Amino acid sequence: MINEIEKKLRRLTNLLGTDEGFYILALHSFIEYYLREVKYLGNELSFAQLTWEFRNELLDEYGDNFIEGLGSLGQLGKQHQLTNKVRHSFSEIDPEEARAATIMFIRFCRLAGISSDRQLQLFNDHLKLWEQRENKLEQSIIISSLQNELRELKRTNKDLGSTLEGYRGLKAEIEVLRHEIACKTLDISSVKNTAADRNGKIDSLRKDRFTLQQRINSLVGEKESYLKLQTYIDHLGRLTIYTRSRFDYERLIARLSPEQEDLVETIKFDRDYLIRGSAGTGKSLVLISAMQRALSQGRLDFFTENPVLFITFTNTLVKYNKYTAMLMRMKIPPALFTTVDTLIYKRLKNVDTDFVYDFSIAETFLQTISQPVFLTGPELIAELEEYLLGRLIVREEYIDRHIPREGMHLPLNHNQRTAVWMIRDQYIKYMLKFRRYSVNYGRYRLVELMKKSGGPGNGRRLQTIFIDEVQDLNPAALTAVKSLTSGPLIMAGDFQQSLYMTCSPFARAGIDVRGATRILKTNFRNTRQIIEAAEAFRKYRKITGSADEYQVISFREGPPVELFTENNVNDLLNNLAMRISLFTEELGYDPENICILSPSNIFIDELATLLTQKGLPSIRVHTDKFDFTARGRINLSTLHSCKGLDFPVVLLMLPELTRRIQFSDEQTEHLLRNLVYTGMTRAMDHLNIFITQTNDPIIIELHKAVNSLLFN
Numbered sequence: 001m002i003n004e005i006e007k008k009l010r011r012l013t014n015l016l017g018t019d020e021g022f023y024i025l026a027l028h029s030f031i032e033y034y035l036r037e038v039k040y041l042g043n044e045l046s047f048a049q050l051t052w053e054f055r056n057e058l059l060d061e062y063g064d065n066f067i068e069g070l071g072s073l074g075q076l077g078k079q080h081q082l083t084n085k086v087r088h089s090f091s092e093i094d095p096e097e098a099r100a101a102t103i104m105f106i107r108f109c110r111l112a113g114i115s116s117d118r119q120l121q122l123f124n125d126h127l128k129l130w131e132q133r134e135n136k137l138e139q140s141i142i143i144s145s146l147q148n149e150l151r152e153l154k155r156t157n158k159d160l161g162s163t164l165e166g167y168r169g170l171k172a173e174i175e176v177l178r179h180e181i182a183c184k185t186l187d188i189s190s191v192k193n194t195a196a197d198r199n200g201k202i203d204s205l206r207k208d209r210f211t212l213q214q215r216i217n218s219l220v221g222e223k224e225s226y227l228k229l230q231t232y233i234d235h236l237g238r239l240t241i242y243t244r245s246r247f248d249y250e251r252l253i254a255r256l257s258p259e260q261e262d263l264v265e266t267i268k269f270d271r272d273y274l275i276r277g278s279a280g281t282g283k284s285l286v287l288i289s290a291m292q293r294a295l296s297q298g299r300l301d302f303f304t305e306n307p308v309l310f311i312t313f314t315n316t317l318v319k320y321n322k323y324t325a326m327l328m329r330m331k332i333p334p335a336l337f338t339t340v341d342t343l344i345y346k347r348l349k350n351v352d353t354d355f356v357y358d359f360s361i362a363e364t365f366l367q368t369i370s371q372p373v374f375l376t377g378p379e380l381i382a383e384l385e386e387y388l389l390g391r392l393i394v395r396e397e398y399i400d401r402h403i404p405r406e407g408m409h410l411p412l413n414h415n416q417r418t419a420v421w422m423i424r425d426q427y428i429k430y431m432l433k434f435r436r437y438s439v440n441y442g443r444y445r446l447v448e449l450m451k452k453s454g455g456p457g458n459g460r461r462l463q464t465i466f467i468d469e470v471q472d473l474n475p476a477a478l479t480a481v482k483s484l485t486s487g488p489l490i491m492a493g494d495f496q497q498s499l500y501m502t503c504s505p506f507a508r509a510g511i512d513v514r515g516a517t518r519i520l521k522t523n524f525r526n527t528r529q530i531i532e533a534a535e536a537f538r539k540y541r542k543i544t545g546s547a548d549e550y551q552v553i554s555f556r557e558g559p560p561v562e563l564f565t566e567n568n569v570n571d572l573l574n575n576l577a578m579r580i581s582l583f584t585e586e587l588g589y590d591p592e593n594i595c596i597l598s599p600s601n602i603f604i605d606e607l608a609t610l611l612t613q614k615g616l617p618s619i620r621v622h623t624d625k626f627d628f629t630a631r632g633r634i635n636l637s638t639l640h641s642c643k644g645l646d647f648p649v650v651l652l653m654l655p656e657l658t659r660r661i662q663f664s665d666e667q668t669e670h671l672l673r674n675l676v677y678t679g680m681t682r683a684m685d686h687l688n689i690f691i692t693q694t695n696d697p698i699i700i701e702l703h704k705a706v707n708s709l710l711f712n
Contacts, residue, residue: 020098023084048077074588279681280525283492312468323628359437407667443476475508527558536705584658595647650683
């Protein structure tokens, strides 16, 4: 059998560089032969069913372990329709499709364990030659043509998605009828071999078959009314092949780009260092690689009592960074990834053993005092927690120097500030008395104890701390972390995605990264179309200051960003459900490659209920059960919880945006725009945005921004 496979592979390599259509047909013929005759999957299944059955076998074999290239099997099934065009219509296929087929074929061979290194190397070599000789103008024209046709279809057919269910039902009925015709044909052949009443039975079967064929002809005519929808799905499918075969994210993440490698080499570990870059530039990847490099060079000893740590803001991001390290095959102990507050809590426990965190302590405290009339309860809590404790404000600054209270809702005069400061002192005494701390006071307390004793745990300090998404740490958190290390902080962040603060925490934390900052400018995550939509939204109003403005480069092409507007949330949910069906059933995306984002948990609950009703399993990304290697469930996330993550398909549901009235209008609008921008840039291939008719200025600006790209 091995010799037979080798012979067939050799025949395939002889077709390299020939007619693209026959070449793809030959590749798919080999795959069909292998699955039917070598894997014994039988002759009853279609090509798409064969590849899917093989995929299920691999999942059974590997369990929860990561399987590189698994997604190519679903794409092979979708690409097979091209071979039918070659067979039946002698259609010409463009070279980019042949390249995509080659990449997917190589992945199939690896998944199947076909180890003919010499023959497979010929395919790889041909890909390199193809890359060198490719007519970039021709490729650009093909992709641009598909994108323009998609835009035109969307402009002239706003309800394309609503016809999907009827179209799918029609296709299913035609398939059933064709199966019945095949059965009638077999019955006719069987009756011919019998003597009794042969002619009468044959005539009856032929009449039945003729009736079935007439019904098919009628349905095929009806199917022509769905021609634009079929064209739309075909174009989306072809662009999906381009984006996911040539620039498969799992392949990209397995190694650093030259730009990223160069940045890692510049980190000297002799001072605090900041890696900046917009969404999708690989900041986390570089940070993890810097940590691995330090270990490999013997700079960091993980087995001493003073190890290195990699920290970030949320548990979900901790999981994602572990997943990234796994993809890159880095031997970094998972225990070295943790959250900022877990680190602070554990270190504070070393010297302040009997406290607990109480997330409602501020509300409880307010019930024990006479609240000032000039601030509401939420405003007073924000003043105490977010401003005074979170920013490590001292009395002299607050009362004597009267420093500006950036981001807070109402101005306060001297007497009002004095009254608030007295409440602040009472609040701290209250927490100390009952040994129940807020998170910000835990940070403040650790900083205070570090200054007094030189460090928790008998002064033991970490060698180096790597911080991801540093823009989301307030000065109290960053100062507390800084106090725990004897060496530098190596940080990564993007203040265009800051969701909690409008100002940099570095100055108040005593951190100086001037001359020790590098910017990543190449986006590997998003297609050019997604970046254009996100940037068009940002241009309606500045999201960040000029200090964080930099040009981002993307080399990936993809389908246009799509916007869906409905009058109410129920219609929006139904439209979203149809899009999920399109991506999973028509375009071949596995459920785990889809993430639905929404501003609040209320809408996430509604989405989970809807998906359950549709028979679609889902999981919330912030729960303990969520795992990046798990399969078969659609991901659900609030916009805040999705920070730092990415998914091939993002469905961004924005029925409304909630304002926090305890902060200034300027800060609130600023952070909400950052929030929407962050959600948009989670998408790798497809970004679909769902909004209702609203007076919300941010959603109106988003609508205008996306439409400006569709109609220009």
